[in-house]
Amino acid sequence: MKPAPFSYYCPESLDEAVRLLDEHGDDGKILAGGQSLMPLMSLRLARPAVIVDLNRVPGMDRVAASGDGGLSIGALTRQRALERDAGLPARNPLLAAAVPLIGHFQIRNRGTVGGSLVHADPAAELPAVSVALGAEFVLASAAGERVVSAEDLYLGYMATAVEANEVLTEVRLPAWKAGRLWAIDEVSRRKGDFAMVGVALWADMNGDACEDARITLFGVGGRPVRVEKAEQRLKGAALDDATLKDVERIVFEELEPDSDIHASALYRKEVGGVLTRRALRAASARANGEDGAS
Amino acid sequence: MSTKSILNLTVNGKAYEKLVEVRMTLADFLRNELDLTGTHLGCEHGVCGACTVIMNGEAVRSCLLLAVQAEGATLETVEGLADGDQLHPLQAAFQDRHALQCGFCTPGFLMTASAFLKENPSPNDAEIREAISGNICRCTGYQPIIEAIAQAAPEVGGTDKD
Numbered sequence: 540m541k542p543a544p545f546s547y548y549c550p551e552s553l554d555e556a557v558r559l560l561d562e563h564g565d566d567g568k569i570l571a572g573g574q575s576l577m578p579l580m581s582l583r584l585a586r587p588a589v590i591v592d593l594n595r596v597p598g599m600d601r602v603a604a605s606g607d608g609g610l611s612i613g614a615l616t617r618q619r620a621l622e623r624d625a626g627l628p629a630r631n632p633l634l635a636a637a638v639p640l641i642g643h644f645q646i647r648n649r650g651t652v653g654g655s656l657v658h659a660d661p662a663a664e665l666p667a668v669s670v671a672l673g674a675e676f677v678l679a680s681a682a683g684e685r686v687v688s689a690e691d692l693y694l695g696y697m698a699t700a701v702e703a704n705e706v707l708t709e710v711r712l713p714a715w716k717a718g719r720l721w722a723i724d725e726v727s728r729r730k731g732d733f734a735m736v737g738v739a740l741w742a743d744m745n746g747d748a749c750e751d752a753r754i755t756l757f758g759v760g761g762r763p764v765r766v767e768k769a770e771q772r773l774k775g776a777a778l779d780d781a782t783l784k785d786v787e788r789i790v791f792e793e794l795e796p797d798s799d800i801h802a803s804a805l806y807r808k809e810v811g812g813v814l815t816r817r818a819l820r821a822a823s824a825r826a827n828g829e830d831g832a833s
Numbered sequence: 834m835s836t837k838s839i840l841n842l843t844v845n846g847k848a849y850e851k852l853v854e855v856r857m858t859l860a861d862f863l864r865n866e867l868d869l870t871g872t873h874l875g876c877e878h879g880v881c882g883a884c885t886v887i888m889n890g891e892a893v894r895s896c897l898l899l900a901v902q903a904e905g906a907t908l909e910t911v912e913g914l915a916d917g918d919q920l921h922p923l924q925a926a927f928q929d930r931h932a933l934q935c936g937f938c939t940p941g942f943l944m945t946a947s948a949f950l951k952e953n954p955s956p957n958d959a960e961i962r963e964a965i966s967g968n969i970c971r972c973t974g975y976q977p978i979i980e981a982i983a984q985a986a987p988e989v990g991g992t993d994k995d
Contacts, residue, residue, distance in 0.1 A: 540856050541877060544836060547855035547901060570899075577897040578878035581858070590855075594902060619891070643967025645882065645945065648891040649898070730966045 541581035549592045553679060553708065556596055560704045561681040563589040569706060570594070571615060571654035574646050599653075599708060604630070608714030614653025614707045622647060631712060633672065633721040633741060637664045640723065643731045653707045656692075659699050659762065662733040666693060667757035668723065669710065670765055671739045676701075677709040684708075689763075696761035719743050720778075720826050722818035725758070726810055728801070734758040735802045736810040738818050742773060744826075749773040754786075754815060759796040759807050766793050769815065778823045786819065787812040838901045844869065845913030853900045860884040862900035863910060871911040871940050875969070882968030885941040886910050892948035911940035914947065922988035923947060923981070932981035934973040941968050946982045947989065954990020958983070 550556040560567050568587030570576055571594070579585035593599065599615035602624060610631055612621070621627060621638045628635040641647055641655065641664055655665040656676070669676075669689040676687045678701055692700050701707060725737030735758055742752040752773040756764045769789040776782045791812035798804045840853045844867060851866055860877075863869045863886070875881035877896045884895040887909040914921035920928065923943050933939045942965060949956070949964040956964070961982050962975075970978065 540854065540861065541858065542856045544856055546836060547838065547899070549901070573897050573899075573902075574879060574894075577858075577899075581878050581896070592899075592902065643882070644949075644964065645885055645892045645894055645967050646879065649893050730963070 541583075542577075543580070543583055543586040545587055546589045547592065548589065549595050551595050551597070553596055553599070553706070556591055556593060556706060557679055557681045557704070559589075559591045560706060563591075565703045567591055567703065572617065572650040573654075574642065574650040575654065575658045575660065593706070600651075602627075605711060610634075610712040612652050612710045612712070614651060614656075614709060616652045618647035618650045618652060618655070619644065621652065631672070631715050633715075633723060633739060634668055634712070636721075636723050637668045637739060640664050640725060640734075640737075646731075652710060656710060657699055657701050657707050659693055659697050660733065661696060661761050661763070662735070662737070662758040664723070664725070664734070664737065664739070664757065667737065667755045667763040668739045669712075670763040671741060671753045671755040672712050673753075674713075675711040676707055677711065678702075678705040679708045680705045686711075690765070693762035698761075716743055718826075720819075720822035722822040722825075724814050724818045724821070726814065736796075736807050736814060738811065738814045740815065740818055740822070742778070742819070742822065744778075747777040748775055749778065750775075754790070756790070756794065756811050756815070759794050759811050764794065766790050766815075768793055773819075778819055783816045783819055787816040790815045838904075840901055840904055842903045842906050842908060844908045845910060855899060855901050857900045858896050859886070859888075859898040859900045859903050860895035862903075863895060863908075866900075869910050869912050873937055873940050875937070875941075880969070881938070881941070882945060883938050883941040885944045885968065887944055887948050890948070890951075892945050909944070909947070911943055914943060921947075923950075923985045926981040926985035927978070930977045930981040930984060932973060932977040938968060938970045938973075942970070942978055946985070950982070950986055950989040955986055956983070 548559050566588040570590050570592045599613045601613045603611045605611045618641050674689040719741050721741040723739040725734035727734045737757045740754045743750045752770045754766045754769050769786045772785050791808050794808045794811045796804045796807035841850050863872045873883040875883035879894050879897045886895045888906050961979050
């Protein structure tokens with residue numbers, strides 16, 4: 540058998556789940572959709588002594604509008620459920636566009652929103668989108684709940700602020716501003732592969748001038764990378780060729796990716812800049828009813 | 834809790850009850866415990882799609898599930914496609930279009946296509962390509978597979994367009 544031996548628990552309530560996590564500490568590992576953990580276990584890169592399977596905990600897969608016009612997404616929501624949510628593009632088009640980029644449909648049938656977020660693969664779409672959207676994460680433990688912002692959640696390569704005795708129960712997204720420009724794009728070797736470089740961004744406009752923007756890249760560091768200097772360059776500016784060229788240069792200069800077998804650091808810097816420029820162009824063109832080719 | 838667990842599930846319409854090790858994957862369970870060796874294992878870490886089965890109506894990678902997670906589930910595997918000697922329309926189309934050569938990846942493609950066509954009964958070429966993007970074939974080539982799925986679509990998905 541491929542995975543190393545472990546003890547298996549399948550709690551049927553959140554209380555039971557957090558009690559098990561408390562009891563087993565660093566030996567315990569949460570199993571949700573299994574699309575990342577199971578390969579790691581089969582390759583024996585992960586050998587958890589205790590598996591706490593959340594799949595039978597009820598009520599953790601709900602997607603609901605929150606009072607402030609935002610969105611509350613249960614951590615066990617399957618990625619495929621979001622993909623099929625016909626109301627999502629209106630409520631959060633950036634998230635709606637990100638989900639189909641995750642793996643393949645068989646993966647999204649099992650993979651959960653929360654699992655992808657806390658697995659924290661630096662090349663994954665959802666962590667970067669959560670940073671771009673200013674998401675908040677509700678973490679539950681036997682001691683109670685706490686809320687952590689996306690920017691505080693991601694510490695480094697596959698490292699998050701989630702403690703061993705905590706479980707992510709819910710992701711909260713602030714309201715989507717009407718008229719907001721947005722885009723997500725990525726470069727991968729094959730469709731469905733992890734991105735070598737990707738970008739998720741939005742911009743709020745006042746007439747021709749950008750009022751506020753968020754630019755987050757993935758696959759270019761240990762965690763989602765927000766390029767604040769590029770965001771600053773956009774503020775007050777029109778999304779014209781000169782601005783976009785500047786943004787491309789700034790992203791190139793700011794990124795500090797590593798080289799690996801998939802791509803060199805220089806390639807990632809180049810592509811990061813170009814993708815960001817193209818994404819901004821596409822976002823702007825879509826808002827103007829053009830096709831966005833650049 | 835223990836390292837073994839009683840598992841009840843239905844596969845291709847037949848109910849099973851088995852004592853399984855909790856660390857056994859669903860793919861190994863199907864092959865080694867139920868002798869349903871039509872489900873193939875290629876990469877065993879969720880990349881190749883050969884082990885795709887349909888669980889509660891959804892195409893999933895059986896190598897990325899523990900068998901115990903299928904407690905109470907209804908599964909369909911490639912063995913359940915044909916009706917006796919009567920090939921399933923997808924199997925007939927794969928044969929007709931030469932959409933298999935060595936056949937190793939075929940069960941995964943068939944189960945993927947079966948789930949896909951139920952959700953999208955009249956797909957266009959791009960949608961078929963997208964649907965099979967998570968399945969790897971290393972000898973036939975994808976073109977005949979795409980043609981076979983397109984050919985089988987009217988029979989599998991039924992005639993109701995939406």
